[in-house]
Amino acid sequence: MATAAAQFENIDTIPLDEINVANPYLFQNDTVGEYFARLRREDPVHFCRESRFGPYWSVTKFNDIIAVDTNHKVFSSEAKLGGIAVQDMHGVEGALELEMFIAMDQPKHDQQRKAVSPVVAPSNLLLLEPIIRERAGAILDELPVGEEIDWVKLVSVELTTMTLATIFDFPWEERAKLTRWSDVTTASPETGIVESFEQRREELIQCAMYFKGLWDQRVNNPGGNDLISMMAHSPATRDMPFLEFLGNLLLLIVGGNDTTRNSISGGVMALNQNPEEYRKLRENPALVSSMIPEIIRWQTPLTHMRRTALEDAIIGGKQILKGDKVVMWYLSGNRDDTVIDRADEFIIDRENPRHHLSFGFGIHRCMGNRLAELQLRIVWEEILKRFSFVEMVGEPERLLSNLVRGITRLPVKLHAH
């Protein structure tokens, strides 16, 4: 923290080449936005020569990010080249080397994505909606009114875990396991979630064994529309090697868990910090539909995706060399006021709210985006029915991570109508 705080004091004078926006402490103390603002102004495609993640480029402007994201033939997601985060996926001693389609290139990426995407297709979501709504309502009905509670623990985590359990048709009483595995997948020892990479490995192997058990039950029962049945029966996934099976499951768990969890918390924070917007919402609950994409832009639950250049390329006038690590900072692009009007403001009825980077663009664009939007819409519709005000009554705490923009604690008090 000391380092981050010291840097923050010099934010406008620190030499550009000493800026390292991947420092996870800048996300935990929520100062990274100031650095991004400076990079967008002074050096929008910025090279950090030295960091614990090695040298890397930061792409900070909206259109430059789209240029990288849509050029998958030059900018690779391949795990063996380092994968999709500024922290390389492979090569950490003791870590489990997972294989997931988000970190693959064509053609394998395409086959595997197509195999699992039907579970989040609009037609399947129609079937899920009433179940999610009923379960969400039950969670909200249990909450005590008028006393301080942790919104993250009692609502955001519960709701997303419940949705995930629904998609996997996971044994209901054991659904807390899903939350744990999601946290462990993105954890490194410094987060405190696991003590070592070996512990992470052990827990993920337990996760794999558990899912293997579910798989074995379902592989002989065709026709299930849960995710495990789909994977067990699709020709593209049914003979998957073990680490790929585990990797893709964890991808869907993390993809469907951490991200939406933090958008649920982030929405409460944003409305409390912008009381005028909360008032507009109360007076016109139909604004939920434009508020949801705005919350997702505002929160940007995944701060970045990383690529590796397969050949030399020019982005924003800078010469990228073959082999370079290129980080697309969605969190920064989502504050780029040359593309998004009043990008630093949270506006629930803004024009064109869907024009944001949080889901990425191109062939790796978020597969579960409709499910995320559906969950957020249901949650807010059900909140507005029950509570006049979800009041933030203390300082939120943030996750130590440069990838997941997480809120770990959010004290609130509920007010009934």
Place this chain on the structure above:
Amino acid sequence: MIKVTFVSADGVRRTVEADEGLSAREAALFNSVPGIDGDCGGVCACATCHVHVDDAWIERVGLPEEGSMESDLIQFAEGTTATSRLACQIPMATELDGLILHLPELQH
């Protein structure tokens, strides 16, 4: 002005007019045709403007090139057919006056 008709999955027809050179996506958005979100801003990056070109028009409109960004994206879209295109990649031109595009089911 070029006329283009969007037909929703439940058969509702909306005919709009657009200037030559605009895309079919813009023709839909500027006239608030439901079913076309166009999240990426029209740069062939998201497939939220997926349409099925009417059989009578597919020869004039053409299919996306194999291996192009457009065909890469279409493969992940919901409810694709042999005439699937992204509306942002169909420029309005005089030879397309009267074009008919069908909207996939459940595309917002």
